[in-house]
Amino acid sequence: MDIQTLTLALGDSTHAGRRFDVMPIAGDEPVLQVTVSGAEETPVYLTVTDSQILCLAYLFDEQELNPVHLNELHENMLRLSVPMPLSSLGKTGDHYVVYGALSPTSGAAEIMQELVTLAENAIDLLQTFEDYLA
Amino acid sequence: MRSILNKLLTAMRGGVNELGEAVVDGQGNRILEQELRDSEQELKQAKQELAALMAESASLARQIRSEQDNASKREQDARKAIAAGQEDLAREVAERIVGHERRAVELTQTRELLQQRIAGLKERVQRAEKQLADYRRELQVVKTNERVLRTTAQIDTNINSQKSSLNTAKETLERIRERQAREEDRQTASATLEKELTGADLDEKLKAAGIDGEQDAIDNVLARLKDSPAQ
Incomplete structure (x- = not known):
């Protein structure tokens, strides 16, 4: 599944009652910004490599957090990461992210499922961890 | 590794x-x-x-x-x-x-x-x-x-x-809350509309005013039975 095929597939499809708004992010890497209807606040970014399709949504940045409770937040994030469906929690640079990786052989339905789940999980996680914001 | x-x-x-x-x-x-x-x-x-x-x-x-x-x-x-x-x-x-x-x-x-x-x-x-x-x-x-x-x-x-x-996480959360409130309003509105369409809202109003069709029917039957006592 390459970025072009995926852009076309997502633009025309609905999955579990959701529509997808796809926008390519300009730059050297093939990156898509996908907005899932009903979860527009947390866009999912998608990139395709040789070994995986990586989808990720931003939660918050390090400087937005209350440093006093950082350890507690990390502990909770680690614990929630395991039961979260199709998503894991992580950090890249200063960004805390929720992400999911799929096999490059995944079909459009699997990718759409991932996108919907990830966008909804991002909202749930933001609301869950709201108290840790500075 | x-x-x-x-x-x-x-x-x-x-x-x-x-x-x-x-x-x-x-x-x-x-x-x-x-x-x-x-x-x-x-x-x-x-x-x-x-x-x-x-x-x-x-x-x-x-x-x-x-x-x-x-x-x-x-x-x-x-x-x-x-x-x-x-x-x-x-x-x-x-x-x-x-x-x-x-x-x-x-x-x-x-x-x-x-x-x-x-x-x-x-x-x-x-x-x-x-x-x-x-x-x-x-x-x-x-x-x-x-x-x-x-x-x-x-x-x-x-x-x-x-x-x-x-967006900062706080701004995002604000937008999420606004959307969730809108969705809730929409749900309430559609529930109201549903009631209007089925007449359920009128039944509720009548009941609130002490006018209960079901209760009236039961009272009517009881009155009729009392009028024609068993022989």
């Missing part, structure tokens, strides 16, 4: 990865890729060698069987010669049998040595395959890391330049 992961962590903690700068430099990547190619080459050679040795071993097995067959065939000839009183002929055949048997033993020894080399080579192939899988996994980690850093840098640059700006 552990050394690669440690390198990545050290670089990340040091903030080297800001702006998507590669953590393990291109040089390190090239070394890994070279190691991968060397490993692949070694594996290919070992497999070719293994195939050749196995073919040779199969050929030796055929030769051994043929010598053994010939020996047992000649044994029958020798018995017939002895039975016919042809002692000299029997001796000549016996010499042949000795020749076949000697060759069979020699070939078997050669083949045993070959089998040992095959076993050693198979082990080498397995080791090379494991090594190759390790290198591939390491390279995948390094490359994925680079890709994630470049991708997030690209997203940040784009969003910042668009001035839709990367």
Whole structure:
């Protein structure tokens, strides 16, 4: 599944009652910004490599957090990461992210499922961890 | 793998990865890729060698069987010669049998040595395959890391330049709450509409005013029954 095929597939499809708004992010890497209807606040970014399709949504940045409770937040994030469906929690640079990786052989339905789940999980996680914001 | 992961962590903690700068430099990547190619080459050679040795071993097995067959065939000839009183002929055949048997033993020894080399080579192939899988996994980690850093840098640059700006978590939460409130309003509105359409809202109003159609019906029946008491 390459970025072009995926852009076309997502633009025309609905999955579990959701529509997808796809926008390519300009730059050297093939990156898509996908907005899932009903979860527009947390866009999912998608990139395709040789070994995986990586989808990720931003939660918050390090400087937005209350440093006093950082350890507690990390502990909770680690614990929630395991039961979260199709998503894991992580950090890249200063960004805390929720992400999911799929096999490059995944079909459009699997990718759409991932996108919907990830966008909804991002909202749930933001609301869950709201108290840790500075 | 552990050394690669440690390198990545050290670089990340040091903030080297800001702006998507590669953590393990291109040089390190090239070394890994070279190691991968060397490993692949070694594996290919070992497999070719293994195939050749196995073919040779199969050929030796055929030769051994043929010598053994010939020996047992000649044994029958020798018995017939002895039975016919042809002692000299029997001796000549016996010499042949000795020749076949000697060759069979020699070939078997050669083949045993070959089998040992095959076993050693198979082990080498397995080791090379494991090594190759390790290198591939390491390279995948390094490359994925680079890709994630470049991708997030690209997203940040784009969003910042668009001035839709990367929202703060608080702003995002505010927008989520607004949408959730809108959805709730919509649900309430559609529930109200539903009631209006089915007349359920009117029933509720009547009930609130003490006018209950169901209760009236029951009272009516009771009154009727009281008017015509049992005989």
